[in-house]
Amino acid sequence: MSKLFESTTLNGMTLKNRFVRSATFEAMADENGACKPELVNLLVELAKGDVGLIITGFTYVNRIGRSRLGQTGIYKDELIPPLTELTRAVHNEGGKIVMQIMHAGCNSYSIPEGDYALGPSPKKMPQGCVCREMTKAEISETVADFVNAAIRVKKSGFDGVQLHGAHGYLLSQFLSPFYNKRTDEYGGSLENRARIVLECLRGVRSAVGGDYPVLIKINSDDYLDGGFNQEDMVRLAAMLETEGIDAIEISGGTHLSPEEYLFSRKTGIVSEEKELYFAQAARLYREKINVPSMLVGGIRSYSVAERVINEGLADYVSLCRPLIREPDLIQRWQSGGTRRAACISCNECFTPVRSGKAIYCVAEAKLRNKS
Numbered sequence: 001m002s003k004l005f006e007s008t009t010l011n012g013m014t015l016k017n018r019f020v021r022s023a024t025f026e027a028m029a030d031e032n033g034a035c036k037p038e039l040v041n042l043l044v045e046l047a048k049g050d051v052g053l054i055i056t057g058f059t060y061v062n063r064i065g066r067s068r069l070g071q072t073g074i075y076k077d078e079l080i081p082p083l084t085e086l087t088r089a090v091h092n093e094g095g096k097i098v099m100q101i102m103h104a105g106c107n108s109y110s111i112p113e114g115d116y117a118l119g120p121s122p123k124k125m126p127q128g129c130v131c132r133e134m135t136k137a138e139i140s141e142t143v144a145d146f147v148n149a150a151i152r153v154k155k156s157g158f159d160g161v162q163l164h165g166a167h168g169y170l171l172s173q174f175l176s177p178f179y180n181k182r183t184d185e186y187g188g189s190l191e192n193r194a195r196i197v198l199e200c201l202r203g204v205r206s207a208v209g210g211d212y213p214v215l216i217k218i219n220s221d222d223y224l225d226g227g228f229n230q231e232d233m234v235r236l237a238a239m240l241e242t243e244g245i246d247a248i249e250i251s252g253g254t255h256l257s258p259e260e261y262l263f264s265r266k267t268g269i270v271s272e273e274k275e276l277y278f279a280q281a282a283r284l285y286r287e288k289i290n291v292p293s294m295l296v297g298g299i300r301s302y303s304v305a306e307r308v309i310n311e312g313l314a315d316y317v318s319l320c321r322p323l324i325r326e327p328d329l330i331q332r333w334q335s336g337g338t339r340r341a342a343c344i345s346c347n348e349c350f351t352p353v354r355s356g357k358a359i360y361c362v363a364e365a366k367l368r369n370k371s
């Protein structure tokens with residue numbers, strides 16, 4: 001049997017294979033962030049398709065931290081009941097599910113009237129969001145919001161929680177000297193830039209307990225002049241290891257990175273060699289860090305997925321866009337249909353969700369309409 005399909009355990013969470021559905025914003029929540037039945041249906045399909053671990057789309061921990069309309073929220077107890085139905089439905093299909101929690105920082109495009117977006121330092125984003133610098137009191141409140149969110153994640157029956165520390169959202173903005181220009185203890189050295197992340201991790205860990213899986217997704221590089229780089233990644237991962245993180249998902253890029261270095265790259269995934277676009281970072285991570293790793297970014301072929309595990313590049317293979325098009329991809333691969341994923345990495349799947357509309361594979365829909 002391929003190592004891809006062996007069972008593993010992450011801090012007590014038993015996974016049936018080494019495939020992870022990387023967090024994917026589904027835009028299937030109402031205006032208050034309550035999860036709609038269509039989200040349950042989508043994630044149940046993934047569980048039926050034998051994805052070993054499903055990570056939800058990014059979920060906001062407070063109202064200011066919402067990135068876009070349609071996003072799921074976890075900022076108040078009233079949001080727990082529909083999420084409990086969601087986790088029950090996924091578990092009924094034998095699936096495991098972790099919630100990704102986040103704050104958008106200066107990528108908040110649905111700020112309530114009269115409020116401001118908040119980031120480590122003032123910033124005007126090309127898409128129009130302007131954020132002001134968080135006060136220290138606001139940093140503490142935000143850390144508390146992450147902790148309370150994680151408590152609700154556990155109460156809703158999720159198998160674990162993942163902090164979103166990647167892609168230029170709030171935690172990644174703090175980590176990045178490109179975004180973070182602070183001169184207090186939250187800016188400057190990596191120790192200072194990582195402070196808020198470690199405060200969130202410690203707070204979450206002490207609230208959910210030592211035996212509850214706590215994961216994080218981080219950048220290996222921002223691909224920005226003066227941004228977070230691979231050396232920072234290794235040092236940050238070591239700090240997270242000391243604090244007892246259970247798994248680290250390796251990604252890279254932010255909304256401001258050059259097109260060819262975005263976290264969801266559109267171009268260049270032309271050969272098996274090019275598929276794993278964070279492979280080099282994963283190798284570097286492996287040399288220094290012992291925490292189980294999940295590698296995301298352009299994986300499309302079964303043979304490449306096998307290579308990730310067989311060559312020890314990472315412990316888990318994480319996929320986003322291929323599973324939008326083919327929720328049953330893992331089952332197909334396991335049953336011997338090992339042709340490449342049908343996803344063409346066109347990124348058209350961003351179009352509906354960016355205007356708050358439910359996700360679907362636009363390329364596939366276009367093909368269907370033609371026939």
Ligand SMILES: Cc1cc2nc3c(=O)[nH]c(=O)nc-3n(C[C@H](O)[C@H](O)[C@H](O)COP(=O)(O)O)c2cc1C
Binds near residue numbers: 025058164322347
């Ligand atoms: C439509 C869409 C939504 C995404 N939403 C999230 C998200 O909520 N959280 C996150 O960490 N990454 C998100 N990503 C990035 C993916 O998780 C992943 O890191 C990236 O697409 C590269 O993997 P892939 O080549 O398998 O798609 C999203 C990507 C797409 C295309």
